[in-house]
Amino acid sequence: MQRLIKSLMVASVAAAGIAQAANPIFTDVFTADPAAIVHEGKVYLYAGHDQAKDNTKFFEMHDWLVWSSDDMVNWQAHGPLLKVKDFKWAKGDAWASQVIERDGKFYWYITARHNDTKPGFAIGVAVGDSPLGPFKDALGKALITNDMTTDTKNDWDDIDPSVFIDDDGQAYLFWGNTKAYYAKLKPNMIELDGPIVPIKTLPEFTEAIWVHKYKDNYYLSYAMGFPEKIGYAMSKSITGPWEYKGILNEVAGNTPTNHQAIIEFNNKHYFIYHTGAGRPDGGQYRRSVSIDELFYNADGTIKRIIMTSEGVSANKAK
Secondary structure: OHHHHHHHHHHHHHHOOOOEOOOOOOOOOEEEEEEEEEEOOEEEEEEEEEOOOOOOOOOOOOEEEEEEEOOOOOOEEEEEEEEHHHOOOEEEEEEEEEEEEEOOEEEEEEEEEEOOOOOOEEEEEEEEOOOOOOOEEOOOOOOEOHHHOOOOOOOOOOOOOEEEEOOOOOEEEEEEEOEEEEEEEOOOOOOEOOOOEEEOOOOOEEEEEEEEEEOOEEEEEEEEOOOOEEEEEEEOOOOOOOEEEEEEEOOOOOOOOOOEEEEEEOOEEEEEEEEOOOOOOOEOOEOEEEEEEEOEOOOOOEOOOOOOOOOOEOOOOO
């Protein structure tokens, strides 16, 4: 019935002459932990790949998938362009990632479980010459390992990398679970340039940091609590102090995790997230990426996200 209702909704929009993408945007594969960049008139969407057989055990994730679009509705699949086995130091769990471009190179920061030489989750980085690669491990070792942060007893506090290049050219890496951290990156984008700094002003911080800038405001959004909602904070500096501003979106469907990307494309703003809803066999370990529009208030704060079944309409450069 759910699929029939969604089909009827999409059909009614099509009848009105509006190209529209239904949520979730991909129904042939399960996807999670989205990240996206805009490059030369296209959006490139990077996502984790949920391969669990059902929703009763735990995540099964071995690689990262990529799509591209020039209108936010029609997506071209490029398949898995990076796998855990591409990192010799990693032994499993292809968790959240993010890509950024600098000086014609594309740096893909990933989360994976390190082998037993440095137990726990770690953050690595791959590099390629285009948004589609080919990508290879840029360091031959992890950039962040569990022994570098000792604020928590769990071994998964070094996950969910988010990378940002400020207007002065300084790059920053943000990450964390239960504790939030950031560190400067050297211009080569594959080495830290200074100490790891804890961020202590994010209420109920869980994970899933995404950092972006709009006009003269910096935004740090993150998953809070558990089950997770997405909250956000604002600052006039990328290093803070961060002022909490409220919830962006509620628990996303029938999954306790939440993970977001925020981009601007062709003068519209988008909130990209995953949900366990929208597919009859979806759930906490079989998630799907969805997209809805994001709107700013006059004072720079962000309106609460409205999660829809209809998704977004086509947005192609004129």
